[in-house]
Amino acid sequence: MKELALHILDIVENSIRAGSSFVQIAVIENPAEDQLIITISDDGCGMDAKMLEQAIDPFFTTKDVRSVGMGLSLFRQAAERAGGNMRVVSQPGSGTRVEASFKHSHIDRQPLGDMASTITMILLANPRIDLVYRHCLADDEFVFDTRAIRSVLDGVSVTSREVIQFISRMIKERQNLD
Amino acid sequence: MAKLTIAELRKIREQAKRSRNLREGEGKARITVHMGTCGIASGAREVMDALLTAMDERGIRDVLxxxxxxxxxxxxxxMVTVEYANTAPVKYAxxxxxxxxxxxxxxxxxGRIVKEYALAVGSEKMS
Incomplete structure (x- = not known):
């Protein structure tokens, strides 16, 4: 993966397949402590201890079209390569939380990348889920919440072309401020 | 929420009520972009972006x-899969x-298949 936003897209695809209806993504950048933390939490079906152990094994997958499952192991590798680590917390019926930390200044840390594209792709593929994306850079906080968007939309879908363009502009505007 | 917001979103809502949804309703064709780990790692998001941009630029409304x-x-x-009208789906690679x-x-x-990008066209030949 060329950027962290692609890992996030991939992990959220796992959440969707686990039956989630609400997904929270947090990107917390703290240059003063040289730290970047990415957290993805969902309310999907969760995993038991055995499955949790298997989930980060690249030769384990829940799918039957192939015998490998690289998503979580690639994300863990990206974190470890940049002086951080990844952990997954999950219980059956209680959703899953994936948390990865990175050394912010590490030369091998991938750039965050195009979060506007990642968020709009998730929504286009899954129009019914609710999504909160929180990006903090030091003390500055940006929050995107589909529930707030829907409350204004009066029945218009978040996947309407005009709404998707609006969401994309909104997140890009934020990224340009960084 | 951020600054670019509610008043503008209300205006957008009115426009959106008059236009077609990208995901719902009837279209003459459906394009499915494969978004597994492998697809994402090899450029599926860029393919999706290019597709949506091209549809916007040309005002294409009847492709889901x-x-x-x-x-x-x-x-x-x-890869993507294209289903056109009532014909068989075609996978492009x-x-x-x-x-x-x-x-x-x-x-x-x-409705014209782009053969050079299709994963497979035709059937095996006996040697």
Whole structure:
């Protein structure tokens, strides 16, 4: 993966397949402590201890079209390569939380990348889920919440072309401020 | 929420009520972008971006766009599946931003399969 936003897209695809209806993504950048933390939490079906152990094994997958499952192991590798680590917390019926930390200044840390594209792709593929994306850079906080968007939309879908363009502009505007 | 917001979103809502949804309703074709780990790592998001941009620029409203997971053919990603009217679905492999626009214009809009990008055309030959 060329950027962290692609890992996030991939992990959220796992959440969707686990039956989630609400997904929270947090990107917390703290240059003063040289730290970047990415957290993805969902309310999907969760995993038991055995499955949790298997989930980060690249030769384990829940799918039957192939015998490998690289998503979580690639994300863990990206974190470890940049002086951080990844952990997954999950219980059956209680959703899953994936948390990865990175050394912010590490030369091998991938750039965050195009979060506007990642968020709009998730929504286009899954129009019914609710999504909160929180990006903090030091003390500055940006929050995107589909529930707030829907409350204004009066029945218009978040996947309407005009709404998707609006969401994309909104997140890009934020990224340009960084 | 951020500054670019509610008043503008209300205006957008009124425009959106008059236009077609990207995901719902009837279209003459459906394009499914494969978005498994393999697809994402090899450029599926860029393919999707190029597709949506091309549809916007040309005002194309009757092609539905959706996504799916891995199809088990990871080395051929990025891939899409095109279903045109009532004809059989066609899988296209190893795509990029230029190829997907051609597939949109020729197959999804006109019903002509772009054979050179299709994963397979025809059947095996006996030797």
């Amino acid at each position: 766009v959706t996504t799916s997971g891995c199809a088990g053919l990871c080395s051929h990603e990025p 190893k795509l990029d931003g230029d190829k997907i626009v051609r597939i949109l214009l020729e197959h999804a809009m006109e």
